[in-house]
Amino acid sequence: MNEHTIRSVVILGGGTAGWMAAAAMARFLNNGVTRVTLIESEEIGTVGVGEATIPPLRTFNSMLGIDEHAFIRETGGTYKLGIEFVGWGDIGERYFHPFGAHGHDLGGVHFHQLYLRERQRRVLPDISAWSMSAVAAQAGKFAPPAPQAQSAVKDLFYAYHFDAVRYAGFLRRFAERNGVQRIEGKVVAVAQRPEDGHVTALKLDDGQTVGGDLFIDCSGFRGVLIEETLETGYEDWRHWLPCDRAVAVPSAYSGDPDPFTRATARGSGWQWRIPLQQRMGNGLVYCSDFQQADDAERELLANLEGAPLAAPRHLAFTTGRRKLAWNRNVVALGLASGFIEPLESTSIHLVQSGIARLIALFPDRRFDPVERDEYNAQMHELYADVRDFVILHYKATRRRDTPFWDRCRTMDIPDSLARKIALFRGKGRVFRENRELFATTSWVSVCLGQDIVPQEYEPAVDALDEERVAGALEEMRREYLDIAGRLPSHGDFLRHISGQPAAPAVAPAAPAAAAGPTFSFASESPFDFSADPL
Numbered sequence: 001m002n003e004h005t006i007r008s009v010v011i012l013g014g015g016t017a018g019w020m021a022a023a024a025m026a027r028f029l030n031n032g033v034t035r036v037t038l039i040e041s042e043e044i045g046t047v048g049v050g051e052a053t054i055p056p057l058r059t060f061n062s063m064l065g066i067d068e069h070a071f072i073r074e075t076g077g078t079y080k081l082g083i084e085f086v087g088w089g090d091i092g093e094r095y096f097h098p099f100g101a102h103g104h105d106l107g108g109v110h111f112h113q114l115y116l117r118e119r120q121r122r123v124l125p126d127i128s129a130w131s132m133s134a135v136a137a138q139a140g141k142f143a144p145p146a147p148q149a150q151s152a153v154k155d156l157f158y159a160y161h162f163d164a165v166r167y168a169g170f171l172r173r174f175a176e177r178n179g180v181q182r183i184e185g186k187v188v189a190v191a192q193r194p195e196d197g198h199v200t201a202l203k204l205d206d207g208q209t210v211g212g213d214l215f216i217d218c219s220g221f222r223g224v225l226i227e228e229t230l231e232t233g234y235e236d237w238r239h240w241l242p243c244d245r246a247v248a249v250p251s252a253y254s255g256d257p258d259p260f261t262r263a264t265a266r267g268s269g270w271q272w273r274i275p276l277q278q279r280m281g282n283g284l285v286y287c288s289d290f291q292q293a294d295d296a297e298r299e300l301l302a303n304l305e306g307a308p309l310a311a312p313r314h315l316a317f318t319t320g321r322r323k324l325a326w327n328r329n330v331v332a333l334g335l336a337s338g339f340i341e342p343l344e345s346t347s348i349h350l351v352q353s354g355i356a357r358l359i360a361l362f363p364d365r366r367f368d369p370v371e372r373d374e375y376n377a378q379m380h381e382l383y384a385d386v387r388d389f390v391i392l393h394y395k396a397t398r399r400r401d402t403p404f405w406d407r408c409r410t411m412d413i414p415d416s417l418a419r420k421i422a423l424f425r426g427k428g429r430v431f432r433e434n435r436e437l438f439a440t441t442s443w444v445s446v447c448l449g450q451d452i453v454p455q456e457y458e459p460a461v462d463a464l465d466e467e468r469v470a471g472a473l474e475e476m477r478r479e480y481l482d483i484a485g486r487l488p489s490h491g492d493f494l495r496h497i498s499g500q501p502a503a504p505a506v507a508p509a510a511p512a513a514a515a516g517p518t519f520s521f522a523s524e525s526p527f528d529f530s531a532d533p534l
Contacts, residue, residue, distance in 0.1 A: 004364035013218035014040035017334025019171035026178035041186045052345040053159040069497040077162035081137040087265035095449025098134035100157030116457040132156040135480040137260040141487035198329045217336040226332040233323040241319040248283035252306035256491025268404040290404040325379040388417040396450035428454035
């Protein structure tokens, strides 16, 4: 510690972003000097519709020392193995974007290149048949692999669905136990240092003044500090991602929750379906140029699988990002930093990434511009990566049934995305650059799923024996099927970690596969029922 050490971090806004930041700061800045204060108002509330995540959140929870089973119980959570897309390529089509890899590379050649050659020789199932996560999802099965797992079950990757409001409450309790101070109140004035515009204090509606060295803006779309105070500016991406409205409603449902998210294309946007333990999360993301709010609400309600549990909530947004995520001594997280529609469940990950990069580049009170510039460069790259991948889903459609899809199919796209599509269309090549979030499996899933089929495959594939490759593919596919068959149902696993009995069998169990014993909850199982996250 020295005279330059940050003494006070002030987080403006609660919700998922604010309490994720507070929990991380409490864990990683526990140096006896730096105090963390979070200011929020119960009157303002939070958006709270982002309930689906991607696997890196497991790392965040694990680094905080959070018990995974307790987390699932307290947030009403379920497990997620990927996203099913319905009607995106064309009406009636569907495909699955799984977590984890497709199969295994052979001889240094990517699996999907082997698949591309093999499907020229014979009729093959969809490439998702070579994904442990996809096969388990389609069977409604789930259990996390044990750390010592040696079979293909180790290829099962997962994330979570949960109630975002309950997750924020869960993290609040964690953060407060670790020293974070919460102050109830609304900001009515912001004090700045005259010489450089740095924020020095926030004045609240009860007359209290909260000073700080570093301020984290989690105030939502308003961006009270990053925009209203510092006038940072916003990059509008609606010319590529035209959806600018959403309507959300929870609904009842019966039966066990699916271990995957579903995104169904509609006439002027798309509908999400996120299964939690006690309810289904639903919403319709749409473009106001083509659909009015009342029509969107009627369309959403007409496509629910159960009775609505609350009045629909309407949201307006502008897809894009702040021109600077870190400006002076203010760092914006969550909706204050930017917004990309939740098609690939990246909203919470963008918060997590912002927090991780801030801790890695944590400043002192001199606020070295080099640290700030590096943070902004990394966050800009991440947002652009997510933006391009989401645009891909719209651009790759073949739908011609509505003006909205005509606009998406024919729109200009960023050069960065056009280059990736051209590389894939030629010989199925995918190159992961810099700190890109989405890896080869993701690009292959969406491109093939929406009928961007390479004209050829990589020449290196022809160096491998055809019969050997065919045998390896068949062996992988059968192993995934066998393991999925021995997994418990997703519902039974959730009941197990909640201490509830398994659901009664409705039909005789299938005979055990010859490759291994039937699944059990015993300690010798290849699946992990411990409380420790991976």
